[in-house]
Amino acid sequence: FQGRNIPQFPSSIEWISNNQLSDDRLLINTLACVVALRYWNVHGDKSDQGISFIKENISKLGDASPEHMTCGFEVVFPAVFRVDALVIQDISDVRDQKMKRVPKELLHEVPTGLLHNLEGLGNLESLGKLEWPKILKLQTPKGSFITSPAATCYAIMETNDQDCIEFIQYIVKKFNGGAPTVYPVDIYARLWAVDRLERLGISRFFEPEIKNCLDHVYRYIKCALEIPWYASLPRLEARFYIENYGADDIWIGKSLYRMPEINKERYLELGKLDYNKCQAQHQMEWNHMQQIWSKQKLKELLLAFFVASSSIFETERYGERIAWVKTNILDTRFPHV
Structure with a gap:
């Protein structure tokens, strides 16, 4: 030197x-x-x-x-x-x-x-x-x-x-003489954290924080053409991701390391609680629909409700789900009206 x-x-x-x-x-x-x-x-x-x-x-x-x-x-x-x-x-x-x-x-x-x-x-x-x-x-x-x-x-x-x-x-x-394998990691950490919250189905609870993250970087997600449409339904993706989410995952770069902003046990706990709460609400709604629309073809009704609850899944959006189902049934019954 x-x-x-x-x-x-x-x-x-x-x-x-x-x-x-x-x-x-x-x-x-x-x-x-x-x-x-x-x-x-x-x-x-x-x-x-x-x-x-x-x-x-x-x-x-x-x-x-x-x-x-x-x-x-x-x-x-x-x-x-x-x-x-x-x-x-x-x-x-x-x-x-x-x-x-x-x-x-x-x-x-x-x-x-x-x-x-x-x-x-x-x-x-x-x-x-x-x-x-x-x-x-x-x-x-x-x-x-x-x-x-x-x-x-x-x-x-x-x-x-x-x-x-x-x-x-x-x-x-x-870093006081040391050096991480990658620096800076703020873009990676921000995007991965947002991605985890969305995949767990709980991003709506962190909207201000997510907005701050996305104001920092430009984020664009494009679904691959080979992924079937039904696989992109938010609730199905959340169920799959909850089952595969690793709160203790180790990231493999030039070294092995953990990123606590991305993998947290609390994220997983919240994801499970929200998923179970939504499922209970949807089950109650489905039982109610079968009682009201008993003469409706069950398969037709189930498909309409499944699509509605998989896309508009939040518990507070009950009215939107019902409107979706009714509109879908009417469109199926009277396609030329």
Whole structure:
């Protein structure tokens, strides 16, 4: 740093030492930290512990499920861990197969997901030498590459770009020497939180908060054409999502982490309470309709009420549901009136 043989971010070295776990947990993160400690020849006991963890677990990669790999693992890991081992070669083969489908010019022309793993692309024969003047034009306005501190650090090593340096300096200061795998995450967190509330069927209880979130970012959701129409009915989606919602889900990026704004046990509890309340109201309405319209064809009546209650599901909108059912029945009975 500045012509002297000292770390550019000394607080990050200390953060590594102070935050090492007893069992390390993540192979690629441990490896990166060991490299940093060994390069600067500090905290030998910490790096020794990390090396022991790597030796004990490297063989397990051959049996690991691809679904459990961190984001871009097959791209980054072979670039960091350059040893002649069968398991590393297998991972490299997976990387090479994926990279064959990526045109080199695409990497240099538009921001793609590969920029998030830029630190793993520097020595790939399939890509050749990276054209940094072009790649630097793909930075975010704050100087990062797809909000990845690791990718941005690699760009600093290769170009010494001042915008990249300022971004990392800001991150290191903000997190006291550490750095998250993605930053900023406010857009992700806001959109995911809104999405969870909507899928759980309880977004109407958070309308002011949702409006604030959506004022911050532009959000547009487009249903895929292959999704059948009935699957987009709010109550059916809420029932499916309640059954599959994970309040303790772990998000897999370049690391494993939780996002409490997105996964909360209280969200799930509220979703279940509201769903059961609405179901009880709908059941009462359905029983009442069968008594009043006993001569009506049951199948026809049930379909009309099902569509109404699946779309206009809020308990306070009873009148709208009844109007929907009556209109639907009349339209079916007298289509030419």
